[in-house]
Each structure stands twice: as structure tokens, then as C-alpha cells.
Amino acid sequence: MKNAKIFPSAILVILLLLILGALIFWISAKSDVFPGNTIKIGEIQTYSKLTSFTFPYRNGWQLALEEINSAGGVLGKKLKVISRDDAGEPGTAVTIAEELILKDKVVLLMGSFLSNVGLALSDFAKRNKVLYFATEPLSDALVWRKGNRYTFRLRPSNSMQNAMLAEEAAKNEAKRWATIAPNYAYGKDAVASFKKLLKAKRPDIEFVAEQWPALFNINAGAEIQALTGANPEAIYNALFASDLAKFVREGKLRNAFKNVFVVSLLTGEPEYLDPLREEAPQGWLVTGYPWYDISSPQHKKFLQAYQKRFNDYPRNGSLVGYNAMYAVYHMLKKAGSADTEKMIQAMEGLTFDSIVGPITFRKIDHQSSMGAFVGYTALKEGKGIMVRWNYADGKDYLPDDAQVMKLRPQ
Amino acid sequence: MPKLEKGILLGFYFVQFLTGLSDASALFLVACGLSLIFGVLRIVNLAHGSFYMVGAYLAYYLIANFPQGAFFFWAGILLAALTVGTIGIVIETLLLRRLYYAPELFILFATFGIVLIFQDLSRWFFGAEDILGQQAPGLAGSIDIMGVLLPQYDVVLIVIAPLILVGLWFFLYRTRWGILVRAATEDREMSDALGVNQSRLFTGVFFLGSCLAGLGGAIQLPKGGANLLMDLNIIAAAFVVVVVGGMGSIPGAYLAAVIIGELSAFGVLIFPQSTLVLMFLLMAVVLVMRPHGLLGNAEPEVQGAAKMSTATLKPASKKLKLLGLALLILLFMMPVFVGSFGLVLMTEIALFALASMSLYFIMGPGGMVSFGHAAFFGGGAYAAALTVHYMQTPMELAILLAPLLVGLVALIIGWFCVRLSGVYLAMLTLACAQICWSIVFQWGKFTGGDDGILGIWPSAWASDKTVFYYLTLILCIGGIMALRHFIFAPFGYTLRACRDSSLRVDSIGINRHRHQWFAFTLAGTFAGFAGGIYVFSKGNVFPDVMAIPRSFDFLFMILLGGIETLFGPIAGSAAFTWLHDQIARIDYWQLILGCIFILLVIAFPDGIAGSIHTRLGRYFED
Amino acid sequence: MAIILKVQNLHKAFGGLRAVVDVSFQLEAGQLMAMIGPNGAGKSTCFNLINGQLNPDQGSIFIMGQKVNGEKPRDVWKLGVGRTFQITSTFPSMTVLENVQMSLLSHNRRTKSLLTNVSRLYVAEAMALIDLVGIADQAHRSCGVLAYGDLKRVELAVALANQPKLLLMDEPTAGMGPAERQGLMKLTESIVHTREMGVLFTEHDMKVVFDYANRVIVLNRGKMIAAGPPDEVQKNNEVKKIYLGTASS
Structure with missing residues (x-):
């Protein structure tokens, strides 16, 4: 009994010391010399x-x-x-x-x-x-x-990128809009500002459904189904990462994007578009980064x-x-x-x-x-890319001085 | 609500129902392994989510490297599951087996170490990028149900889960090994007495449970993919399923999964914002109505619970008191020795020490393990922040008001919680904490949501770091001493009596629930007190102070310090905070922290203070 | 003599199993009453009914003239009922002294006190009780490490702290050696007489029963088949047949 206990303890103490040694080495190696x-x-x-x-x-x-x-x-x-x-x-x-x-x-x-x-x-x-x-x-x-x-x-x-998207989205005929965004501040802000900006340009549209999946815990099937149940002509999406991937795959299988105009914040960024590979959506209006094409x-x-x-x-x-x-x-x-x-x-x-x-x-x-780069998604050689993109210079989407004075505590 | 023509409406609801069922299946596959492991081994395995994640990654890479075709797809999934099962065997035999007779919940600590290790190992092996899973060959399309589309793979999931359920049932009720497993679930001592080879049985069950976790991860590939966040994302949901169904009950897990799946499928139609809280709300309701879950039996004791705390509490000897005084003087002289960042860290340690001491108060003497103590700590932070934000309350008053407000919350939560015991109590506290968190998170207009409340700084006289350190130190030491005093007061003894034997307290005229309720409220109040000061040390508050990880941090501080000694929570929070700070500079810090946790668990099962006590305690006796 | 416990037509069934069927008896101050019967006769159920751990299906229980049906154990205790268990139930994380102090704290309604320190409360009273049951030398040992026989004595001291009128002792001498049994029962006997209380106990050891009990009740399959002074019960044919019969043959 005694021996059985001593044996692992000795090894553990040695291991602990080794780790500590490595730690000290690491920290000292990182500290600057001059x-x-x-x-x-x-x-x-x-x-x-x-x-x-x-x-x-x-x-x-x-x-x-x-x-x-x-x-x-x-x-x-x-x-x-x-x-x-x-x-x-x-x-x-x-x-x-x-x-x-x-x-x-x-x-x-x-x-x-x-x-x-x-x-x-x-x-x-x-x-x-x-x-x-x-x-x-x-x-x-x-x-x-x-x-x-x-x-x-x-x-x-957030609102600048949405302004870039709304400008282009307003040109689309779709009148019935649905929104989906992660259930936290970024998603809520994105939806609110997109709604406001689009409404300002197109008073004739209406928002017919909204979904708020928990961040990185989307219940894709049920939520897409809930969106399509409202029969939208366009969808605004602010999902990213794994939520986006599930949304895209499940949406395709459930025909949610057929004849539906999709506006999607950040989806053109390679970190989110590339994992979708050949399933990358086509014809979505997105912000992103077409590094291959600049x-x-x-x-x-x-x-x-x-x-x-x-x-x-x-x-x-x-x-x-x-x-x-x-x-x-x-x-x-x-x-x-x-x-x-x-x-x-x-x-x-x-x-x-x-x-x-x-x-x-x-x-x-x-x-x-x-x-930011604003454009449409497309498929090329089994990979999602951005086409018909342009670089929307931020200075054109910044609030004017009067607005800033109102917004910002002085 | 859907706006569809009448003809398609029926199809819509039916497909929504089937979608809920397929989500339920995915959930069940993860949860049933967890339930099985809990039922037999009686351990709360936090690493189950990690097995799920590894299953997904392995299956993805196996399938990607196999030839195409349905056979290789399913072979990849099965192989991934078996590989995860093998990893499970390695972990069980090398690590967990050593801990079956360690103090209660120590295994929780160890399995959390595994979670951290797997986090970084997965990043190392599988890369940082999110992965979208392969479609199942031949099942990549959809079927039309009354005009509404349903992915074919959903049908596969809907069928597979009941098949696994039946398979497990057959295995548990119709095979010799299964009967042994059931015997161990129902009466461990009896199965011991029958001469069952327990260690082989445990390894087998852990293998099976891990396989099922891996299978769960692998089989969801076509519905999602693999990423580094999926382990922690699934684990809470899996626990909810296990608890709602009744721990150890496989059919219960299926029933719970179906209820949760359908509830969220239809819940999002009516309350799209409900996604954060629905599951935990259900768990709270079920536990209040049926304390052992839907199909659970009276509670099996958690691993090692019977062995818990038979040590008597002795008031400090003269030598120890002197030592404490020396430590106190040292703490007050700290500003001379450490820089201003050292003071920031010391302030944080003092606050965490008070918070974990309050948790220790109900966990140690009270025997009530709480997985949701951060709700009170964070609640105090929010109470103080909100009074300052909306009523411009001065800091001094806010610090006083915070514990009172939190005490009120603890009074309400406690009333429900003390009716339960053991893991069920822990899970109800978790559910309540999660509900509090989601209220704060969702009620953005009032609480600022996840943007938090900013600019909550101390009054002018206390804004100097040294002054604030002294203020915190005095308040925290006062709080800790008060809690310590309560433990030696009749109330503390009564609390221990309630933990030791409910039969005996009942027969000497003590109302157990009422004392435990009072203790719960008291602990919440003190945690709120710590939280109220904490917000002023940080200057802001965000919902993550109430979230599950913070609750577990407090738990780990206590386990690290040692559950058997009063000094444990203090030593634990100091060690935990210091360790975190030192290690967070390193790239793979989670890996190293995980290793350290596991090593500590094996080398010092009594915790830091406990080990010191056993090794050096005799020098401090009078 | 005052009637301390009165049980009338008590019934209790668990599902289909009738554990206690129409049991009636009464206990007076100064009496030691033994309840005997083979395993599963309903003794423990009877105890749990009187103690308040179980609710009777029918019948009534009076303690000191007060009806206690449906009262919780802790309320029954407040009427002056002490209890020891077949499998001892003490607080293993406390010393003998602290165990008895707990009972005294409850008796004096001080359990919610946050400001006083237990080490200074009711120490003398507790020590007196510990001394009375004869384990003064063990007072500062933890109940978690105590010998079984000593634990039985701790339970007795704990039960006596309440100055009870009725003591319910489930197998008080189980697990003790013969000399120890005699000692404990002698002690109990003397306490009963000095304190003017009644004791109801169950016991397997017939020697203990017939040496110390004033009255004996015999239960079989939930039914009371005999009651009376020990020598009378000993002669009862039915008792001989179903209970003692096995012993004599």
C-alpha cells in the first residue's frame, strides 16, 4: 500500500518540477533583453x-x-x-x-x-x-x-457595414424581409441598424419574421423552418462561424434560399466562407475580403x-x-x-x-x-468567392458631425 | 407565426415536429453515454463534451481520407466512435480509477482538467479553422412531406436514436454483462458483494459511454461539423437532458431529449428570443416538480459521497492563531512588497476567497454542492452596478445594498433548492443560475445585456489602488471571519448535523430544510457582498460574471484548497488566481493548466490546505 | 401512574403488504415495555409510526394525552420523545460531547444562533449526560471512529438530552457483548425509575427482554398476538408456537 502510493507521487513531483522549469524557461525566454x-x-x-x-x-x-x-x-x-x-x-x-x-x-x-x-x-x-x-x-x-x-x-x-449592405439591398425588389442573428449584442445591433437603414431607403418593405439563435448553438432546422414559414422574399443574416455553416447547409436542404434574396453580414470573409467549400452560397450580398482578386x-x-x-x-x-x-x-x-x-x-x-x-x-x-468589401458570393472551382465586389470606403458611411455630437458624450 | 396556405400548414407543423425529433436524437446520443457513466460510475464527467468534439474531428478526417461511398462514410463514423471509446479506456484506467475513492467531486476537477487538455490538443491536431462536415452519401437530399422539405439525414437521425435506445435496453436487460451493469447502477454495495469485477465493469462502461459520445459527435457531422467550441456548447445541454430524464435512466434521457427538442422546435416559433433559457427553465420546473427527474429513481450517492467529511472541526490552536496573525500582518504589509499590479491581483484573490468561502459554507458544513454560486457573486456585482447606474448610489451604500438584494434572490432560489440533495441540488442551482444569467443577458434595456455596465468606479477616497486593497482586505477578512465564526456557532453545528444525518436531526427536533435554506441564503448574501466589491475593483460588470464557468471556478478554488479545512477556500483562491495569471501568458496555457489540475488531484487529493494539514498539522497543535 | 403512550387500532400497509394490523397498547411512566417478534413482524414500522416518520393508515397515537398522528418526527420530539435507532445514527463529524450538545441546543432552541460559540454552550449538561451513560472517557472522540457499543450509548445520551417522557429504543443492545448488554439495560432501568419516564424497546435477545421488561408485546406479521407481563407472555401458547417455538425446539 505504502509503496504503491510513493511511486506515483515521486513521478508526479518530478513532472510538476519539469513543468515549472519549462514555465520559467518560457517566461525568461520571452522577456526582452534590451x-x-x-x-x-x-x-x-x-x-x-x-x-x-x-x-x-x-x-x-x-x-x-x-x-x-x-x-x-x-x-x-x-x-x-x-x-x-x-x-x-x-x-x-x-x-x-x-x-x-x-x-x-x-x-x-x-x-x-x-x-x-x-x-x-x-x-x-x-x-x-x-x-x-x-x-x-x-x-x-x-x-x-x-x-x-x-x-x-x-x-x-456594425452600422457602417450595414449601411454598405443596405445601400445595395435597397435596390432589390424584395418587400417581405426576415432576419436571423445570434442572440447577443452584436446580432441585435446588426439587425436593428439594418432594419432602420433599409426602412429609411425603402419605406415600402416589411419585416415578417425574426430568429435569435443562441451564439454557436443554432437550432438550424427548426429556426430556418420558422423563417420560411413566414414566406419571406429576402433574409437578412448576421450569423457567422459554425452557426453560419449550419444555417447554409440546412437552408439549402430545406429550400429556404430558393428565389430568396439573402443579405449576409461578414459572410464574404474567408474565415467564414471558406469552410463552406463547394456548398458556399451563391448570389448573397455580403461584406468580406476578396484577397484573391485585389x-x-x-x-x-x-x-x-x-x-x-x-x-x-x-x-x-x-x-x-x-x-x-x-x-x-x-x-x-x-x-x-x-x-x-x-x-x-x-x-x-x-x-x-x-x-x-x-x-x-x-x-x-x-x-x-x-x-469593407461589399459584393456577391459565387462559386469558383468548388470554393466560395466574392464577385462584383467593390471596396466601400468607410468615410462614405460615417455619421456626420451633427449626429456624432448627438451620439457621443462630450 | 407561419403565414402559409391552409394546405401546407399541416405539413409545416409536421415537419417542425420531425425536425424537433431529429434534434432530440442528436442530443440523446450524447446524453445517453453521460447518463450511463453517471449511473454506474457515479461520476460527473465534464469531459464528455470533449469526447463528442474529438469524435466529430476524427470522423471528419477519417471520412476525408477514406474512399468515397456510403460504406466508408459509416465505417468512418463507427471507427471514430470506437477510437474515442479507446481514449476513454486510457483515461479511465490511467486517471479516473485512481480517484474513485477521493473526496466527492474531485473527479469533477480532474475531468475539467481533461476538458482543458483536449481543448488545446484538438487545436494542435485538428487546427483552428471551423470544419463543415461531409454529407452522408446517398442521403444528401431532402424529402417532401406534404409540400414541405425535410432533409433525408434528419430521417436517419430520427430512426437511429430509438435504435440505439432499444440496443442499449437489450444490452442492459438481456446480456449478462448488462445485468451486472444494472446491478451496479441500482445497488453498488450489493454488486460488490456479489463479487463483480468492478474495475473491469467500470472500464467497460466508461468505454461504452465514451463511444456513444464519440458517435454523437461523428453522427452530427452532416448536420454541422467540427469546431473547437463544440465541447462546452454540448456539455450543458447533455447534462440538462440527463438530469431532466433522471440520472442513470436511458429511456429518461430519450424522453427528456424529445421534450427539449420539441420544446425548442416550437418555442422558436412563438418566442424566438427564448433560445438561451428554454432548456434550463424546463430543467428547473422538472426538478421542482419531480426531484429525481422524469424517470429517475431516488438518488444514488455520488462517487465517494459516503466517505465525505468525518473529520471533526477543531478551533484553531494557539500556534495556528499566531500563524494566522502573522499572515494577516503580512497581508497588510503587502503594498510595501508588491507592485501595483500585485495589489490588483491580491484584491482579486481576497474577493474570490470570500466568495469561495461562502460557497464552502454550504458545501463543506452544509453538504450542499452548488454549481451556480456565480449567480450570487455576479448578482452582487450587478446589484451594486445597477444601483450606482440608476440611482447614483455612493459606493459605500451600494456595497451594503448588494448583499441584501442578492440575499433576497438566494432566499427564493434556496427555497426550491434545499428540497433536493446531491447532484440534483447541484443541477437545480445550475439551472437557477443560468436563468438569472439569461435574464441579465437578455434584458438589455435594463442591465445593458452583454455590453454590460461600465464606469462603476470606487468613491474618490478609495480610488487609489492601495486604499482599495485595504478596503477589500478588511471587508473580505471580516466576511471570512464571520463565516468562520458561524461555522463554530450553533447554527454551523446544526448545519453539519443536517449534513451528517438527516434521520438524527429529525429525531432531535431540528427542521433540516429551514436551516439549510437559511444557510443557502446566508451564503448567497456573502457571495453577493464579494460581488458588490468586485464590481468596483473592475469598474464594470458583464454577464459572464454570472455564467457557468465562473461558478465552476469557485468550485475548483475550493477543491484546490481542500474541502476538509477552513483555510482551504482561501489557499485555493490564491493558488487558482495566481496560477491562472502566470500561465495565461503561454500559448497552450489550457493544456498546461489542465495537466496541473490533474497532477494536483492525484498528488494532493486533500487539496493544498488539506495536504499541509496532514503533513505539518502536528507541528501546530498545542 | 400517568399514561405516557397510548396506541389505538393502528394500521399501516405498504402497497399490498400489511405491516401493522390493528395494534393497540398503552405505556405508563416508569415502565419498560419490550416489543418482540420475528424479523418483519412490524416492530420497526410501529416505531416509525409512533416517532412520526410514517403516517398511519388508520388508528391513533397519543403521547402524553396529545394526538400525534401525522406529526413530523421533529414535532413529536418536542413533546418529549427520545429515539435511538437500530442502526445507530449519530453525527460522525462531531465528538461525543458535540453530539449531545447538538441535542441540548435543539432542546433549548438555540440552533439558529450565529453569534455564540458551541464550545461554551451546555458543556456541563452534556458532560453530565455522557457521564450518566458511562462514556465520559470518550467524550472528546469523534463519533466517526467510535466503537458500535459506545455509539449506542451516545444515542442514549442524545435522546435523554430532551428530558423525554418517552424513550423509543430500537434494538438498543444490538452488536454488544453480553456483559455490555446487561450494563446498558441496567442503566436504562435506573434512568427510567429516576426520571419517571416510559421506555418502549425492541430486542432480539430474549434474556434481555425477560430480565428487564415490565411488559412485553408480541407482534407477528403485523398483528399483536400477545401482551402482558413477561412471565405471562412466556407461557402464551401462540407465542411459543410462532416465536419461541423455534427457539425451544
């Missing part, structure tokens, strides 16, 4: 979940970082990114933010995917007077209703560098990550220092040439003018 020579940036992202989006995102900023540093860095220093996983929890994100600021002494925070994590970080930034550069989150509230002077956002917001020389250069570095093609996340790192680079260059106030001043009104065109961060609401 602390005085770097500008540290805190990067918070949901790397343990939502990986289909966040991993390409990481590749994107890593590529940009390598390019920047190999070209000599900025302000005579190298950029160093301390990247952390927030597990998709706002509370965890705030703790990490505090650690990055207090312990790692980063000069600014960037990142986050989920809107609520973005909002938590934005509030944290305001309180602690640090710059937070929200890269992914789409929530309108981030720069408008709950905006603050420490928070900037890169991606076109002919500008800057983008071609990026594409080559990305494929060479990662042996993979870029996703929308890669584009966002790449642009984000360059935005930080240009901001620091303009600010001439890593002082928060100087950085804010530099970021307000900052314009730089990104691989998808010029991007400006507005002074009035800190929203960037980065746009």
Missing part, C-alpha cells in the same frame, strides 16, 4: 477561442511588426508586442490590461474581438488614461454612445509577403491585424513620443496609406475610415 531599446505595446485578443479569426489576425500584425522592425523600427526603437489571451471574458481582459500597464509598462493597448471586451477595455482606458486601440470589435457604442477620448477603433462598425500593387506585395511568411493565404483577420500594426506605427511616428497625450493628438486625424487605401482616424469620434 528593455531600454523598445517601445512596448500591449496586445489583448481572444486567442484561446474564436481561433479561426484571431490566429490569422495574429499573423497579420506579426508580419507588419517584422516589416516595421526590420526597417529600423520607429523613433529609433524597435516595437515589441506583448500579446495576451483574454479568453473572451471582459473581466479577464481588464485584469490583463492592468497587468500590461502596471507590470509590463506598455505604452498603449490594442486588440480584442468581442464587443463587450472592447467596451470593458475602453472604459479601463478612460479611467487609467491610457490609449486603447480597438481593432476588431464592431459595436457602435465603442466610439459613439460610450465613446471616450482614449479609445480609437479601426474596423468599420489588384492594387500594395496589396499584392502584402499577399506575397504573407504567403511566404505563413505558407497560407490571408483572412480578413490578417488584413485587420496588418493594418492595425501599421496604424500604430504611423501614429508613433507622427507623435514623436510614446506619451499618451501626444499619441492621442497624433492619432486624431492621422491618415496613412494602408494596403486597401488611405485610412483616416477622425478627430470627432476616433473612428477610422477603413472600409
Whole structure:
């Protein structure tokens, strides 16, 4: 009995020690050798979940970082990114933010995917007077209703992307619309803003059904059936990832998309369209990222560098990550220092040439003018692609100053 | 509501019914394995969802690498299921077998470690990208039922689930091995006495259960696919099915799955917003009406429950008191030693220590395991945030109001919960917590939904990190000392008496339910107190503070610290928070955390404080 | 003498099984009454009916003149009924002293107190009871590790804490050696006399029954087949046939 107990304990203690040793090695290997020579940036992202989006995102900023540093860095220093996983929890994100600021002494925070994590970080930034550069989150509230002077956002917001879609959707004859979106803030905001924008352009339409599946837990058959029961002529969809895949497959089998015009937010992004392979829907109006089809020389250069570095093609996340790192680079260059106030001043009104065109961060609401690609889905060689697309520049879909003054706490 | 011509309306409802049935089948296939494992091994296997996920991935890659055709499709599915079963055997013999006689719920901890490990291993092996499953060859179309289309594969699912049900029934009632399994389900001691080779039986059942989980994952490929979130997405639903049906009852699981499938199929027609809460609402109603589920028998004891806590509680010796005083002084001197982030972490540890101490209060002395304690912690955070947000209450008042409001909620929830015991009680607390969570989540106009409530910062005098640390420290130590005092007060003794023997307390004139109800409310109040302070330390609150993972965090803190000692929750929350912080910097941190959990469970089954107590306790006696 | 327990025409059936059929008897203060019968005769059911754990189908039970049908065990206890169990039921995570203190706390309605400390409550009273049942040397040991015979004594002390008028003892000497049995029953006998209470007990050991009981009731298949002083019952033919008969042959 005694021997039986001692044996595994000894092994376990050794294993524990090994793990601890590995840990210490890992952490010490990651700590920087020349602390005085770097500008540290805190990067918070949901790397343990939502990986289909966040991993390409990481590749994107890593590529940009390598390019920047190999070209000599900025302000005579190298950029160093301390990247952390927030597990998709706002509370965890705030703790990490505090650690990055207090312990790692980063000069600014960037990142986050989920809107609520973005909002938590934005509030944290305001309180602690640090710059937070929200890269992914789409929530309108981030720069408008709950905006603050420490928070900037890169991606076109939920309502901006919906405005791009609504503009095109209004041209369609369909009058009876149904909506389906995940049952959380992003989905609710998306449906509400699309409804409002479309109604403004087309007072004659009506919304006849809505479905709110739980995020990543769609009950596809039953919910599609419920939508088709209302006999819609068009469907607005804001589902993504596994929910989208189930929706598409089940909808086809149940004939839900036959003669139905579908408008689908984010579906053109490779991270969501590619898993559908030969089952990718055709003729849907989507926002996305047709990396295979963008002919500008800057983008071609990026594409080559990305494929060479990662042996993979870029996703929308890669584009966002790449642009984000360059935005930080240009901001620091303009600010001439890593002082928060100087950085804010530099970021307000900052314009730089990104691989998808010029991007400006507005002074009035800190929203960037980065746009999105709007087009229709099609099948090519057993793969979903975007056709008849155009790059909708964000600046055309931003709310005007009067609206911003009304929305944003001054 | 559907707007269709009369002719097609009947077809519409019929197809909706069949759709619900096919969803039920998919659910049943996952849940029946879980139910089987619980029935015989009496363990709450959180890793069941991971087996489901691995089944889906394996089947996808097997089928993708096999030649095309129906035979290879089904062969791939079966092979995936068997492979998952084999993984199950490895886990059972290498890990779980060591833990059957460990304290109650320790296996829960270990299986959660497996969940974490499988999360990262799957990412490593199968990649980060979502996968859409293959269509079943020859079954990729739809059939027309009275003018409405139904995918052919739905029909397959509708047929397969009852076949498996019948197969399992045949196996359990018509084979020798099955009869042994049933004997073990119904009366473990008797089957022991009959000389059944228990370890082989357990391994066999675990293999079968894991196979069924793998099969569930593999067979849903044509309906969905594989992704890294599916493990945790399915596990809650599977548990609901098992509990609603009655733990250990396979027909019960099928019945529950059908009810849930149909309820959600028709529920979305009437209340499209109900998707988050419907299942848990059903579970709460069923448990209140039928405490052992629809077809369940009186509760079998959870693994190791009988062995639980026979140690007496001794008040601290003089030496221990001195040690505690030294620790206290150290805590108050902390700001000198650690940087301001260290203080942030210490503040968090103090709050979690109070929250887990309140959970310990009902779990240890009370013997009531709660899977939903975060509802009270998060409830306190929300109560404070809402009073500040809507009534501009000052921080001091909000911190006082939060526990009172949460206490009221705990009073209501507790009234239902104390009527049950063991796993059923735990599951009812889970359901209640999930209902609270979905109210907060869904009621966006009032609570901010998942965008949360922002800008809840401490009053000016307490906004300095050091000051706030001291405030938290004083309040939390006060709360912990109060709970500790209650444990040594007549009420705490009565609570332990109620846990030890309900027969005896009844025969010495003690109203067990009333005391447990009071204890539940008290624990909720203290958790709410911790939550009320927590919101000011973070500055914001989001629904995830009430969600299931947070409830399990508290549970793990207690198990990590050791369930047998009063100091356990404090040691546990410190270790848990520190470990999390240290490890979260590493890429595959879930893998490492999972390994550490499992190692701790095997090496220190008494938890941190418990191990210290057994090894060094004698030096601290008077 | 005051009538402590009065049972009239008690009936109880479980499904088709008639566990107790038309049982009537009464118990006076100062009496030790034994209830005997073969296994499954309905003794434990009878106890559980009187104790309030079960509800009778018919008939009535009076304790100290008060009808207790349908009352819960905890309310029956408040009328002054102490109970020990066939399989001892104590609080294994507490010491002997604490077990008895629990009973005293309940008796004094202090179980909801949050502010006092148990280590200072009713210690003297509890020690007196522990001393009375003769396990003072075990007072600080955990009931989880106590010998079976000692647990029986703990149960007795716990039952006495309430100053009961009626003591229900289910197999009080089961699992004890012969000398220990005698000791426990002598103790019980003296307590009954000093405290003016009544005891109803079941027992398998006929020597114990006939040495200590003032009255004996014999149950068989739920029916009461004999009642009276021990020597009378011993001579009863029916008892001999169905119960003692097996022993004498």
C-alpha cells in the first residue's frame, strides 16, 4: 500500500518540477533583453477561442511588426508586442490590461474581438488614461454612445457595414424581409441598424419574421423552418462561424434560399466562407475580403509577403491585424513620443496609406475610415468567392458631425 | 407565426415536429453515454463534451481520407466512435480509477482538467479553422412531406436514436454483462458483494459511454461539423437532458431529449428570443416538480459521497492563531512588497476567497454542492452596478445594498433548492443560475445585456489602488471571519448535523430544510457582498460574471484548497488566481493548466490546505 | 401512574403488504415495555409510526394525552420523545460531547444562533449526560471512529438530552457483548425509575427482554398476538408456537 502510493507521487513531483522549469524557461525566454531599446505595446485578443479569426489576425500584425522592425523600427526603437489571451471574458481582459500597464509598462493597448471586451477595455482606458486601440470589435457604442477620448477603433462598425449592405439591398425588389442573428449584442445591433437603414431607403418593405439563435448553438432546422414559414422574399443574416455553416447547409436542404434574396453580414470573409467549400452560397450580398482578386500593387506585395511568411493565404483577420500594426506605427511616428497625450493628438486625424487605401482616424469620434468589401458570393472551382465586389470606403458611411455630437458624450 | 396556405400548414407543423425529433436524437446520443457513466460510475464527467468534439474531428478526417461511398462514410463514423471509446479506456484506467475513492467531486476537477487538455490538443491536431462536415452519401437530399422539405439525414437521425435506445435496453436487460451493469447502477454495495469485477465493469462502461459520445459527435457531422467550441456548447445541454430524464435512466434521457427538442422546435416559433433559457427553465420546473427527474429513481450517492467529511472541526490552536496573525500582518504589509499590479491581483484573490468561502459554507458544513454560486457573486456585482447606474448610489451604500438584494434572490432560489440533495441540488442551482444569467443577458434595456455596465468606479477616497486593497482586505477578512465564526456557532453545528444525518436531526427536533435554506441564503448574501466589491475593483460588470464557468471556478478554488479545512477556500483562491495569471501568458496555457489540475488531484487529493494539514498539522497543535 | 403512550387500532400497509394490523397498547411512566417478534413482524414500522416518520393508515397515537398522528418526527420530539435507532445514527463529524450538545441546543432552541460559540454552550449538561451513560472517557472522540457499543450509548445520551417522557429504543443492545448488554439495560432501568419516564424497546435477545421488561408485546406479521407481563407472555401458547417455538425446539 505504502509503496504503491510513493511511486506515483515521486513521478508526479518530478513532472510538476519539469513543468515549472519549462514555465520559467518560457517566461525568461520571452522577456526582452534590451528593455531600454523598445517601445512596448500591449496586445489583448481572444486567442484561446474564436481561433479561426484571431490566429490569422495574429499573423497579420506579426508580419507588419517584422516589416516595421526590420526597417529600423520607429523613433529609433524597435516595437515589441506583448500579446495576451483574454479568453473572451471582459473581466479577464481588464485584469490583463492592468497587468500590461502596471507590470509590463506598455505604452498603449490594442486588440480584442468581442464587443463587450472592447467596451470593458475602453472604459479601463478612460479611467487609467491610457490609449486603447480597438481593432476588431464592431459595436457602435465603442466610439459613439460610450465613446471616450482614449479609445480609437479601426474596423468599420456594425452600422457602417450595414449601411454598405443596405445601400445595395435597397435596390432589390424584395418587400417581405426576415432576419436571423445570434442572440447577443452584436446580432441585435446588426439587425436593428439594418432594419432602420433599409426602412429609411425603402419605406415600402416589411419585416415578417425574426430568429435569435443562441451564439454557436443554432437550432438550424427548426429556426430556418420558422423563417420560411413566414414566406419571406429576402433574409437578412448576421450569423457567422459554425452557426453560419449550419444555417447554409440546412437552408439549402430545406429550400429556404430558393428565389430568396439573402443579405449576409461578414459572410464574404474567408474565415467564414471558406469552410463552406463547394456548398458556399451563391448570389448573397455580403461584406468580406476578396484577397484573391485585389489588384492594387500594395496589396499584392502584402499577399506575397504573407504567403511566404505563413505558407497560407490571408483572412480578413490578417488584413485587420496588418493594418492595425501599421496604424500604430504611423501614429508613433507622427507623435514623436510614446506619451499618451501626444499619441492621442497624433492619432486624431492621422491618415496613412494602408494596403486597401488611405485610412483616416477622425478627430470627432476616433473612428477610422477603413472600409469593407461589399459584393456577391459565387462559386469558383468548388470554393466560395466574392464577385462584383467593390471596396466601400468607410468615410462614405460615417455619421456626420451633427449626429456624432448627438451620439457621443462630450 | 407561419403565414402559409391552409394546405401546407399541416405539413409545416409536421415537419417542425420531425425536425424537433431529429434534434432530440442528436442530443440523446450524447446524453445517453453521460447518463450511463453517471449511473454506474457515479461520476460527473465534464469531459464528455470533449469526447463528442474529438469524435466529430476524427470522423471528419477519417471520412476525408477514406474512399468515397456510403460504406466508408459509416465505417468512418463507427471507427471514430470506437477510437474515442479507446481514449476513454486510457483515461479511465490511467486517471479516473485512481480517484474513485477521493473526496466527492474531485473527479469533477480532474475531468475539467481533461476538458482543458483536449481543448488545446484538438487545436494542435485538428487546427483552428471551423470544419463543415461531409454529407452522408446517398442521403444528401431532402424529402417532401406534404409540400414541405425535410432533409433525408434528419430521417436517419430520427430512426437511429430509438435504435440505439432499444440496443442499449437489450444490452442492459438481456446480456449478462448488462445485468451486472444494472446491478451496479441500482445497488453498488450489493454488486460488490456479489463479487463483480468492478474495475473491469467500470472500464467497460466508461468505454461504452465514451463511444456513444464519440458517435454523437461523428453522427452530427452532416448536420454541422467540427469546431473547437463544440465541447462546452454540448456539455450543458447533455447534462440538462440527463438530469431532466433522471440520472442513470436511458429511456429518461430519450424522453427528456424529445421534450427539449420539441420544446425548442416550437418555442422558436412563438418566442424566438427564448433560445438561451428554454432548456434550463424546463430543467428547473422538472426538478421542482419531480426531484429525481422524469424517470429517475431516488438518488444514488455520488462517487465517494459516503466517505465525505468525518473529520471533526477543531478551533484553531494557539500556534495556528499566531500563524494566522502573522499572515494577516503580512497581508497588510503587502503594498510595501508588491507592485501595483500585485495589489490588483491580491484584491482579486481576497474577493474570490470570500466568495469561495461562502460557497464552502454550504458545501463543506452544509453538504450542499452548488454549481451556480456565480449567480450570487455576479448578482452582487450587478446589484451594486445597477444601483450606482440608476440611482447614483455612493459606493459605500451600494456595497451594503448588494448583499441584501442578492440575499433576497438566494432566499427564493434556496427555497426550491434545499428540497433536493446531491447532484440534483447541484443541477437545480445550475439551472437557477443560468436563468438569472439569461435574464441579465437578455434584458438589455435594463442591465445593458452583454455590453454590460461600465464606469462603476470606487468613491474618490478609495480610488487609489492601495486604499482599495485595504478596503477589500478588511471587508473580505471580516466576511471570512464571520463565516468562520458561524461555522463554530450553533447554527454551523446544526448545519453539519443536517449534513451528517438527516434521520438524527429529525429525531432531535431540528427542521433540516429551514436551516439549510437559511444557510443557502446566508451564503448567497456573502457571495453577493464579494460581488458588490468586485464590481468596483473592475469598474464594470458583464454577464459572464454570472455564467457557468465562473461558478465552476469557485468550485475548483475550493477543491484546490481542500474541502476538509477552513483555510482551504482561501489557499485555493490564491493558488487558482495566481496560477491562472502566470500561465495565461503561454500559448497552450489550457493544456498546461489542465495537466496541473490533474497532477494536483492525484498528488494532493486533500487539496493544498488539506495536504499541509496532514503533513505539518502536528507541528501546530498545542 | 400517568399514561405516557397510548396506541389505538393502528394500521399501516405498504402497497399490498400489511405491516401493522390493528395494534393497540398503552405505556405508563416508569415502565419498560419490550416489543418482540420475528424479523418483519412490524416492530420497526410501529416505531416509525409512533416517532412520526410514517403516517398511519388508520388508528391513533397519543403521547402524553396529545394526538400525534401525522406529526413530523421533529414535532413529536418536542413533546418529549427520545429515539435511538437500530442502526445507530449519530453525527460522525462531531465528538461525543458535540453530539449531545447538538441535542441540548435543539432542546433549548438555540440552533439558529450565529453569534455564540458551541464550545461554551451546555458543556456541563452534556458532560453530565455522557457521564450518566458511562462514556465520559470518550467524550472528546469523534463519533466517526467510535466503537458500535459506545455509539449506542451516545444515542442514549442524545435522546435523554430532551428530558423525554418517552424513550423509543430500537434494538438498543444490538452488536454488544453480553456483559455490555446487561450494563446498558441496567442503566436504562435506573434512568427510567429516576426520571419517571416510559421506555418502549425492541430486542432480539430474549434474556434481555425477560430480565428487564415490565411488559412485553408480541407482534407477528403485523398483528399483536400477545401482551402482558413477561412471565405471562412466556407461557402464551401462540407465542411459543410462532416465536419461541423455534427457539425451544
